[in-house]
Amino acid sequence: MGDLADTVNEAVERAREAGGGRFNLNTIVAISAAITATFIAVCNVKDGNICQAMQQAQASAIDTWADYQAKGTKLNIAESALDGLRLQQKLTPPATDETRALVEKTITEYEQKIGHYESEKVQLKKSAEGSTSTTINSTWPRRRPRSRSRSSR
Numbered sequence: 001m002g003d004l005a006d007t008v009n010e011a012v013e014r015a016r017e018a019g020g021g022r023f024n025l026n027t028i029v030a031i032s033a034a035i036t037a038t039f040i041a042v043c044n045v046k047d048g049n050i051c052q053a054m055q056q057a058q059a060s061a062i063d064t065w066a067d068y069q070a071k072g073t074k075l076n077i078a079e080s081a082l083d084g085l086r087l088q089q090k091l092t093p094p095a096t097d098e099t100r101a102l103v104e105k106t107i108t109e110y111e112q113k114i115g116h117y118e119s120e121k122v123q124l125k126k127s128a129e130g131s132t133s134t135t136i137n138s139t140w141p142r143r144r145p146r147s148r149s150r151s152s153r
Helices: 002-019 025-091 097-139
Strands: none
């Protein structure tokens, strides 16, 4: 903004020197054009920052939903593996105590993984829904619908 003030002050000084202290129409138009151009440039920079922030928020929301879906896939795989182990345990009981303990340990591990994936999935869903609503609210301004009176139809 200091450059703008310097530019305007220089234009004013040149106009005073050339016109003997009074402004002519060309000088006023030139100063107005300089101020308007600077204002438009500042608005353009601000617009770029706003657009970049909205794109970043949208990308973050998409990433969170992708993480949510990945956790769902991991959860499904773990549940399938657990079902397979339980079925194997019922159909062909392990021959030794050591094998039985290994199968029980593996089943317990999968149950823990499933619980962990379910809790992470809930947290990711809350986070994704929050970031999605933030993105939508910042992207789409809410406008009141126009009411149409019967006389204007």
